[in-house]
Amino acid sequence: MPLRSENIEKMPREELNKLQSKRLVEQVKRCYERVECFRNRMDEKGLKPQDIKGIEDLHKLPFSYKKDLRDYYPYGLFAEPMENIVRLHASSGTTGKRIVVGYTENDLEMWAECFARMFTSVGVTKNDIVQISFGYGLFTGGFGAHAGAQRMGATVVPMSSGNTALQIQTLIDFGVTVLCCTPSYAMYLAEEIERMGVKDKLKLRIGIFGAEPWSENMRSEIESKLSIKAYDIYGLSEVLGPGVACECEYQSGMHIWEDHFLVEIINPDTGEVLPEGETGELVFTSLTKEAFPVIRYRTRDICSLITEPCICGRTHIKMRKPSGRSDDMLIIRGVNVFPSQIEEVLLNVSGNHITPNYQIIVDRVNNNDTFDVNVEMSESFFTDDIKSIERLERAITEQLRSSLGIGAKVHLVNPKSIIRSEGKATRVIDNRKGKI
C-alpha cells in the first residue's frame, strides 16, 4: 500500500525522537506561558520550562486529567486567544459536566492529515466513495473523518448517524466502498443488511470503525457479515478526536502518529513510567496542537505498546487495542471486571450465534453486589425448543464464571430491547452509587 507521507511515516527513530524533543521543548514553553493550570503544576514541582531539554525529561512533567477540563470549563485550558480558535467540539457528559475542546486552523489541518494518512494506509484511494456514518456535530467523529477523506481526494458522503434504512439505501445507491462509523453501529447495519437480504447489492470493501471498544470477535463477525476488511482507529477528543492512531493494512496494532503525539504507558496507581511492552494506562502529550494542547494527559485507557518494527515499514510505534478503560472497569465483589471480557465470552460461547449486544447491571442489595448481564436473543439461535435456550443460558453463565472468576445472573432478553444508540452503546449500568 502507498504511504501518504513516506518521509514522516518511515522516519528513522533517532530522527523522529529528535523532532519530538524539539517540539516538546517548544510546547512546554508555550503552555507554561499561556495555560495557568499547567504553569501552577510546574511551579508546584519546582520545574521551569528550561528544565525540559528533550523527550528524556518527559517523565518529570506533571500529569493532566479529564477533571481539569471540567474545572477549567469551557475555555480555561486553551493556549490560543478565541480569535484564533475556529472550531469547538464537546463530548457528551455522561459522567457530569461535558468537556469542550478547541481547534485552530492548523489543528484542523493536522487532524485531517492524520486521518488522510490512515485512509491511505488501509488502501483507500481517490476512487473510493466514503460514507461517514459517525455523528456530525459536537462529537469529533463525523467532522474528523470527513476532513481526512476529503483531503486525500476520496468522494465523501456526509451521512452522519441515524436513519438506518436510509443509511443502507445510500450504501447501495451511491456504490459506497468505504464505511466509517462506530463498531456497534456497523454491527447493527450488518444485521439489518442481512435481514433485508441486500448484501449482494453492496460495493463495500473497507470499514473503519472506532470511538468505542470492540473485540477481535466482533471484528471478524462484521468482516464476514459485510465481506469487508475492518480496521480499528483510536482517538479521544481531549487529544484530537479519532485519528490519533490507526491500523495499517496488517491489522496488527494501531500506529500512533508520533510526529504529533508522544505516548507513554504508566502504572495507573503510582504514575511511574512502565518498561516497554508492559500493560498500563496510556498517556499522551500533544506536540503540535495549538488551541488545546495536553501535556501527559491521562487517558484512563489500559493497553500496551508494540515497539517491534511493523511489516509495513512505518517506524511509528503501535498500540494494542485498549483492553478497557480504567474508569470503565467495574469492581464487583472485589474482582476487576472489564465489559470487553464479557463481550468475548458472549461471542465464544454462542459460536457467534448471539449478537454481542449486552448490558451489565450492577447493584447493591443487603451489602452484596448483584451482577446481572442482559443478553439480546438472536434469531439465528432461536428454535422452538426451551431446552436449547436453557442450554445457551447455562453455557453463558458458566463461561462468565470461569472467565471473570465471579458469578453473573444471565438474562436472555428480546432483540433490540437494549438501547443501541447510533453513537455509543451503554454497556454498563451501575446502580451502587450511594449504597457503598
Added chain:
Amino acid sequence: MIIKQLSVFLENKPGKLCEMVETLANNGIDISALSLADTAEYGVLRLIVDKPDRAKDVFKEEGVIVSVNSVIAVAMDDAIGGSVKILKVLADAGISIEYMYACVGKISGKALMVVRTDNQEMAEEILKNRGFGQINPADIYRI
C-alpha cells in the same frame, strides 16, 4: 396432518404477550390456537394462525424473534378418553412427546390436538394408518 406453527421468543415482562397478539390483530391475522411455555425469565409462545407466512413476515418486520416449525394436528373425539387413544398409539410406538396443547374445534363432536414429537414423520404415518388426522386444512387454521 403436519401444519405450520409459529414460535415466538418472549421476555417475561408485563405487556409482552399482549404486544404480540395485538400485532397479529392489527394485521388481520386470526389465532386458532395458542400455548405459552414459560420459564422464570422468558417464554415461548406457540401459535396456530390462519395465515402463518404472513404472520411470520409481520413479526419479522417488528423485530420479533420468530420461527416457523411443523407440528402434527390431529382430530380426536370430544369425549371422555378422547386423547387417550392418540397418546396410546404414540406411546406404543415408542414416540416421545415434546409438547402438546389442545382445543375444542369447530368440527362438531371433535377436539383438536397439536403435538410435537421426537419423530414427526413416524408419528404422522402411524396416526394416519390408525385413521387419525384426516382433517381439512381449512378447518385447522380456522378451528
